[in-house]
Amino acid sequence: MIKAGERLDSESGTPITVGDVLGAGGQGEVREGRTPDGRVVAIKWYLPPFQTDELRRNITYLVNEHAPSAKFLWPEDIVFKDGEFGYVMPLRPPDYVGLTRVLGRKVPMRFRQLVQAAGHTVSAFKALQAKGLFYCDISDGNLFVEPRTGDILICDNDNVGSSRTAPRVLGTPRFMAPEIVRNEKKPSALTDSFSMAVLLFLLLMNDHPLQGEAESRIHVFDAAAMRRIYGTQPVFIFDPHDASNRPIPGVHVNARIFWDLYPQAVRDIFTKVFTAGLADPARRPTFGEWEAAISATLDAIFACPHCKRENFYCATRRAATCWGCRKPMQVPMKLVIDGRRTVVLDRDTKLYAHHVNRRGDVVLTDPPLAEVAKHPEQDRYGLKNLSTLPWFVTPPGSQVATPVAPGRSVALVPGSQIEFNAVSAVIEQ
Known part of the structure; x- marks a missing residue:
């Protein structure tokens, strides 16, 4: 293994100086490294059993492919010493924490940030598959989140596979697609889509989608039991036609609470x-479907005026009861876009290109084009134009449209109509 202070050669010709250990696992260890120009990086160095020509070829392939997006801590260079090798990747910033810490309630996150993290995760794996690659080993151990923003980073990308390379791993138990558990298929884009769905369910519901009453009845959770629950007889805990694996009160507390809180999308x-997609991989949702559902969920979030816990707007009721403090609350004003989409105008609300144009697809990585912003001097809020084009607003009872220049805001007045170039919207109470 390598030691602090040693100097490693690299395929690119840039020498890397080895620093302290950052972590260790079954394949090897990760150390801090430094380039001659002072950039701090991470070095993953493999234990002798993993020092194979096949692995080195796979890492070299990934280095040459380059990262699908900035969300991946992607292999950037091969380093070597005395016939052994490792790779260089970006160093994870300290404000990103492992998802397992969030799921263990050691790091709190609000609904908006959880949903944003889900959106970033979908966008990242969409970018990966757009390059003809699949991750093979999606799990809660490979995702880091920034709790204040919902941003994410994905690590352990040396397991990424493609049609040109044989998968090095089959996946992580509890996350593998049923067809892999049954030894019928190898990792692919379709199996990744299932593993991603399990990860998203854990992220949003803080429970596993297949672990309910059926799993709780098992006293010895051995390989045969795991194969049954996750492979041969998987049942979604909220399957509308099969109640045999429902979450148990007092055991699967999170799933029972959060399932009813989230919007229908x-x-x-x-x-x-987790029903049609369990048996037929081709019926698993597309990335576009995930992006649309996540965007609609972000549109529905608003904070309770009493306890500040976040809730989700439901169109079938004008008022609601906070799930946290149980007090009745009035839903904030809403923006109804083209009569087809409702966005709650809460203090953290942002609008994107898919809100204000007629483009059908949702791109969660687009920059915001509008945001709810507080008046600099008064205790009121408006919708601020973050785009490069003017809007036109017509106050209630008026026939005259007033331009709203970029950087300016329109007051949140019920009945006001806003023209966003391609679409029109009305502010409603």
């Missing part, structure tokens, strides 16, 4: 992937 897409 979230419940529908999870139901699709």
